[in-house]
Amino acid sequence: MTGDDVLLRVEGLKVHYPIRSGLVLDRTVGHVKAVDGVDLEVPRGRTLGLVGESGCGKSTLGKAILRLAPVTEGSVYFDGTDVATLKGEKLRTMRRHLQMVFQDPLASLNPRQSVETILTEPLKAHGIRYDKATRVRELLDQVGLPTSAALKYPHEFSGGQRQRIGIARAIALEPQLVIADEPVSALDVSIQAQVLNLLDELQERLGLTYLVIAHDLAVVRHVSDEVAVMYLGGVVEQADSDALYATPRHPYTKALMSAVPVPDPGVEARRERIMLAGDLPSPADPPSGCRFHTRCPFRQETRCHDERPQLRLLAPGHRVACHWAEEIEAGTVRPHEVTAQEVADLQGS
Amino acid sequence: MSIPMMPAGPGGPGDPGGPGDPATTMLEPTATEHGTSLWRGAVQRLRRNPAAIIGALIVLAFVVVAIIAPLLAPYQPGTGEWAGQVTPGKVPGPSDEHVLGLDSFGSDMLTQLLYGARQSLVYGVVSTAVGLVVGASLGLLAGGFGAVGGRFGKAVDTLVMRLVDIMLSVPSLLLAVSIAAVLGKNAYAIIIAIGVAQVPIFARLLRGSMLAQGRSDYVLAASALGIRKRRIVMSHVLPNSLGPTIVQATLNLATAIIEVAALSYLGLGEGNPAVAEWGRMLVAAQDRFAVDPRLAIYPGVAIAITALGFTLFGEALREALDPRSRR
């Protein structure tokens, strides 16, 4: 994992959506800061997991990397090229190398196209020569679908099979990077493992690089080499997957991990909970200083509310955006109770 | 946040459709090599719907009658051959020679009705076709640019739709009167007036569904795949947006036929009062309505049944094309 084999590098990426108001004049009255200054690196052939709750900007970040959401500021270097500045035909041809798997497999497949058309359309669009029957069979085979699926339509499949079609479409162009946005959360529990295994298998076979976006920490942890935790438009912690789960250093990560229900009564009874109070603040009016300070059980009187913490390297490969990470680690800064009332007051909602 | 346990497809309370239904079994490929496309599925659903069958039969009967009217009609239309038998107080009723009697101009009522179907069909279809072609083109332009065109596209969309808004603000009756004033009283005035009045309906409908489809995930997926914008519009957005427009066209055929009659009734259509046209026949009947309601009832019922047929079929089509009705 050396620096020069980074396939995707995101630098200072911002996606701000204008909030418009007014009946006659379309005035911009503010911005929703969906993504607000994110730096990421994904080494070739590896998987970066992006985890966070709804509204944290993880999906928007994924879309912005693919130029499916407007980039307000920052760069997205893919294999050395800044994708964020590409336009027109250059951008279109670049798309070949970056693909996406969507959350809702039914919504992301055109209901009026047969599987065969769905899989060959991208090949045509990029002028790739192919033998229809062979290529379609190959793709279906790679995702574990029978050849007979080729002439059917999306609505004739089950959820898991639809997601397989979506994955087959994503790999049809032989991309280098695949961004999977909640690839299993719309699927039944017993199907999720199948799709996760398939993603793993394809990575190995095709040497793919993944950015997996999900709200489910267990899913992200399972598929990722490295994990970045997002809160309200920014990355608060990034580390090797095992290290992050073994020693989470950011208070939000700690809380997030302790909130996930574990299917084991013994664990459920024993584990310590860090219960977060209150709701996520609005990304249109994010808190000053540390975005998390309104709900943080470790909040201190100084710095937290007026100084935005930057990601700092705390241990090899482990970066945390918290002013007090060392003190929390050492136990000199202790958690205190935060009531929902306090959070509401701080967030002014 | 996702809802993993809920199926993406249809489902009433607790998704009664799912469990144990061998029809949805997908583990093994079924014998059918070809899948069922949405259009084909819609046709299958139509064939199972009694309202659709009734509607289709009425429409079919209407079209057949319109086409072969010369073969069915016992006499020539609009001749006034038996005008001598018509007195101010009385129009001869059904007899052996004239099954439905005469009209107030002394032509055979049955003949007039049969040829009237022809007029109505031509006026209705042509005017709706005019509305559909012009309206859908404007809608496609606005919706296509609006859905995938970015900032420039939004401007095109806005421009086209303001134009359509202006058309919408002109009452269709006023429009018909104005056109008639320019072109004189003839069939074209009616066709253009009714057609133009339909343009905004089709334009707004198609644009609306295209914009909605433009926000869907599969369109996003198509852009991510690097499919060209024109193809995204023509083969992704448009086919998925046509359903409501087609339904509306069917329903509009019904209203168009009524409007043809209405405009004729107001004296804006065909100049010759004796011509076989249902609206005209109503006009002619109104003087004698108190003494001889038969004269109004025949064309009135003909209009009503035809409109009913198109409406039944249109509504059934709407149901069949609705993805939620898929099972």
Add this chain to the structure above:
Amino acid sequence: MTRTTGTTGNHPGREPLLAVRDLRVEFGLRGQRSTQAVDGVTFDIQPGEHVGLVGESGSGKSVTSLAVMGLLPRRGVRTSGEVRYDGRNLLDLGQSAMSKLRGRDIAMVFQDPMTSLNPVVTVGVQVAEVISRHNDVSKKEARDRAGDLLKRVGIPDPVRRLKEYPHQLSGGMRQRVLIAIALACNPRLLIADEPTTALDVTIQAQVLEVLKELVAETDAALLMITHDLGVVAGLCDRVNVMYSGRIVESTTRDVLFSQPRHPYTGGLLRSIPRLDSPRGEPLHAIPGSPTSTLPWTQGCAFAPRCERVVAACTDQPPALTDEGIRHVRCHHPLEPTDPVTDARSEVAR
């Protein structure tokens, strides 16, 4: 098989609060092929007991709860069997008797709080309405009690929230309001249908905590309907696992998680990626999808997906056999000694 201590499937001598016997629900409008959504479901809920009803989409778990509450549409639905509550069969009760019972004796919390609340009426009015419908109190008193309730479910600034409309509240707060409404009249049974599925993990943890506390406080029994075994592990005394309309395994929580006998239960437990399990290996996926079932009349519905399938499985339907500590419906169940939870000694933090 020896009996373990604690609650088991049978409680000789004690009258259950709710006894569901051979409940069947068949859907089918005229002209359509009917489907058996619930196919002979039998279970008990003791006073104050927390029972989980677990299954995937199409398992019939939600339909079961709706049938118990008498909330299934009358048209095109055939319900048979018995839902015994307080010596009465709820399936025989008329609309008005049932609606008197609902809210006062049995309350329900749904998955989507937005559609369960009236969007044009303030929260305060909706909570107070339930209180005054089932209690003889003045308008003012009902309003005061509504404020207290909101406070109890952890809504900050309850006085202000009473005057707000549902859309002004966050998803987590709306779900709290629903819980407040459900518990307004101290019901003896609370049915919660996926109450936290639509919520983020940290909010889910809050809501589950509130639910747990309030149910304990009011001594109500709880029927928790969920797909999430993690939620069950933290909340339920006893668990019924449903598959394709029938209960396939029913036992105490601890027995279920430590030694599941039904291959479906075992498969589910193994297929879920866990925060505290070693990563890197492929997940143990259950093949096929929940829609690929065999009709129960021909054999075991799970047979097409089962790795332990034997000839009997596709030959005759398995019966629910009483093993003392559990009931299981399987011809070839897992041995209690079979490893299910592999070395997961490390406790999630």
